[in-house]
Amino acid sequence: MKTLAFAAPGAMGAAVAAVLSQHGARVISPLSQRSADSQQRAHAAHIIDAPEAALCDADIIFSIVPPEFALSWAQQMAPHLQAAARKPLYVDCNAISPETLQQVAAVIEATGTPFVDGAIIGLPPGEQNPDGPRFWFSGPHASQLAELSDLGLRVRIMSAENGAASALKMSYAGINKGITLLVSAMLINASRVGAAEALHEEMTESQPQILKRMKKAAPDMLPKAWRWAAEMDEIATLNQGELATDRLYQALGEVCRQLAADRRGDQRLSDLLAAFFQPDAESARAD
Amino acid sequence: MKTLAFAAPGAMGAAVAAVLSQHGARVISPLSQRSADSQQRAHAAHIIDAPEAALCDADIIFSIVPPEFALSWAQQMAPHLQAAARKPLYVDCNAISPETLQQVAAVIEATGTPFVDGAIIGLPPGEQNPDGPRFWFSGPHASQLAELSDLGLRVRIMSAENGAASALKMSYAGINKGITLLVSAMLINASRVGAAEALHEEMTESQPQILKRMKKAAPDMLPKAWRWAAEMDEIATLNQGELATDRLYQALGEVCRQLAADRRGDQRLSDLLAAFFQPDAESARAD
Numbered sequence: 001m002k003t004l005a006f007a008a009p010g011a012m013g014a015a016v017a018a019v020l021s022q023h024g025a026r027v028i029s030p031l032s033q034r035s036a037d038s039q040q041r042a043h044a045a046h047i048i049d050a051p052e053a054a055l056c057d058a059d060i061i062f063s064i065v066p067p068e069f070a071l072s073w074a075q076q077m078a079p080h081l082q083a084a085a086r087k088p089l090y091v092d093c094n095a096i097s098p099e100t101l102q103q104v105a106a107v108i109e110a111t112g113t114p115f116v117d118g119a120i121i122g123l124p125p126g127e128q129n130p131d132g133p134r135f136w137f138s139g140p141h142a143s144q145l146a147e148l149s150d151l152g153l154r155v156r157i158m159s160a161e162n163g164a165a166s167a168l169k170m171s172y173a174g175i176n177k178g179i180t181l182l183v184s185a186m187l188i189n190a191s192r193v194g195a196a197e198a199l200h201e202e203m204t205e206s207q208p209q210i211l212k213r214m215k216k217a218a219p220d221m222l223p224k225a226w227r228w229a230a231e232m233d234e235i236a237t238l239n240q241g242e243l244a245t246d247r248l249y250q251a252l253g254e255v256c257r258q259l260a261a262d263r264r265g266d267q268r269l270s271d272l273l274a275a276f277f278q279p280d281a282e283s284a285r286a287d
Numbered sequence: 288m289k290t291l292a293f294a295a296p297g298a299m300g301a302a303v304a305a306v307l308s309q310h311g312a313r314v315i316s317p318l319s320q321r322s323a324d325s326q327q328r329a330h331a332a333h334i335i336d337a338p339e340a341a342l343c344d345a346d347i348i349f350s351i352v353p354p355e356f357a358l359s360w361a362q363q364m365a366p367h368l369q370a371a372a373r374k375p376l377y378v379d380c381n382a383i384s385p386e387t388l389q390q391v392a393a394v395i396e397a398t399g400t401p402f403v404d405g406a407i408i409g410l411p412p413g414e415q416n417p418d419g420p421r422f423w424f425s426g427p428h429a430s431q432l433a434e435l436s437d438l439g440l441r442v443r444i445m446s447a448e449n450g451a452a453s454a455l456k457m458s459y460a461g462i463n464k465g466i467t468l469l470v471s472a473m474l475i476n477a478s479r480v481g482a483a484e485a486l487h488e489e490m491t492e493s494q495p496q497i498l499k500r501m502k503k504a505a506p507d508m509l510p511k512a513w514r515w516a517a518e519m520d521e522i523a524t525l526n527q528g529e530l531a532t533d534r535l536y537q538a539l540g541e542v543c544r545q546l547a548a549d550r551r552g553d554q555r556l557s558d559l560l561a562a563f564f565q566p567d568a569e570s571a572r573a574d
Binding site: 164 | 450452472476488531
């Protein structure tokens with residue numbers, strides 16, 4: 001039986017662990033310092049408590065943590081990995097730039113531990129996403145992870161170096177979230193000058209797919225705007241000096257922060273955005 | 288019979304003029320200094336040659352010119368309008384920001400001529416767009432243009448001030464063209480690090496509408512990137528200091544200029560973008 005270790009039993013980690021344990025794997029994670037809620041979620045996913053040092057005994061360690069902890073968690077694990085006689089495979093699945101990923105890889109590889117760049121795209125497995133997200137892996141050891149498909153995961157091996165899976169995840173998020181932010185900003189701008197109803201009608205006729213997408217995506221984004229800001233900043237580092245995507249995503253990060261500040265303040269911008277999609281506005285629009 | 292004047296017999300102007308003359312209107316425009324091609328196009332659209340001073344005898348003057356000439360053409364017409372005993376309705380239909388629109392309005396209104404803010408959204412009427420584009424009008428005199436629907440145009444009157452139609456057009460272009468530029472930039476970034484095939488597969492599964500849209504929009508955009516740059520710069524001025532859309536669209540303008548420069552140079556970026564959509568890449572992508 002495979003033993004798989006998770007850095008933490010977060011929403012994604014616990015949901016993935018549940019699939020793995022349902023398929024016969026043994027799943028371990030440090031639980032003792034977690035909240036009662038997290039411990040309950042971990043218990044439901046059949047995750048077994050283990051101290052960080054013991055994670056090295058697993059076949060594979062998955063790092064699935066908030067992106068800003070990807071590097072520090074690797075640094076925390078490094079002494080344990082260094083000391084381990086038999087090295088597990090360390091897979092970083094976090095939403096970090098290829099640049100940050102290379103830093104994490106350097107920390108792990110210095111301990112003699114094989115490293116894989118991973119990217120999880122999609123919602124956690126569960127009611128909203130019965131098929132689960134797709135797991136993309138790149139780097140010289142990526143092909144070892146093909147067997148995870150026997151444990152219920154949707155696995156894709158990229159024939160590309162470390163950094164490629166991270167770049168894939170960043171590019172995908174840059175497209176998906178970038179569209180939501182860019183369109184939201186324009187809808188707010190149009191609303192401020194009395195062009196909301198006309199823009200709604202125009203989009204109904206000539207951009208129905210984008211309108212439909214935004215009707216769900218804009219209200220979903222608002223409460224997450226603050227968290228998205230850090231992700232946009234990370235995407236801004238994807239640039240290698242050839243295209244102004246650094247400035248583009250820095251500006252999108254700033255839009256996130258402005259929307260988050262508005263939400264904590266008088267909510268004028270988020271009210272304009274919400275009003276754009278309201279049925280009243282639809283029925284009252286110019287004809 | 289209505290007489291309608293056009294600033295110039297451009298692609299949009301001539302196609303609209305053809306619809307109007309088919310519906311019984313008399314259409315005039317200055318033709319004498321035009322190229323043989325333009326004169327032939329004007330002739331086919333039943334446009335009658337008239338000097339600029341004579342345009343004031345029309346019921347309505349449509350300014351449909353390259354955006355950078357919207358203000359200078361208004362300034363050129365101002366003395367004629369000033370001198371006219373009976374003032375026509377002057378409609379600016381150009382892709383300009385509300386700010387520039389207000390400058391044009393000030394020039395025209397100073398001559399005692401009633402002014403309407405107009406926006407044309409969609410391709411010129413013709414084989415590719417049999418229903419024709421939509422004509423949006425705002426400002427205190429906009430309702431006078433409702434009768435244009437009897438002459439074959441799709442007219443929408445906005446109950447909003449001058450500037451609203453321009454803001455509508457800018458916002459719409461900001462959404463439509465902004466999506467194309469943002470996604471193109473991310474596709475190029477992903478391609479540069481070997482993640483193109485994976486991103487294509489991921490989008491095929493989870494973003495099929497955006498992928499389909501981009502397959503047409505990206506190659507259509509490349510030859511126009513230089514012209515789009517000026518439009519992105521204009522959209523950047525929509526900002527009123529509340530959202531970082533100024534920096535967002537300045538960055539998109541820069542992406543346009545970089546893509547245009549690449550096209551004139553070694554075409555490395557545009558080749559990467561083209562390769563992303565190529566059937567070969569599709570069949571060879573990771574599985």
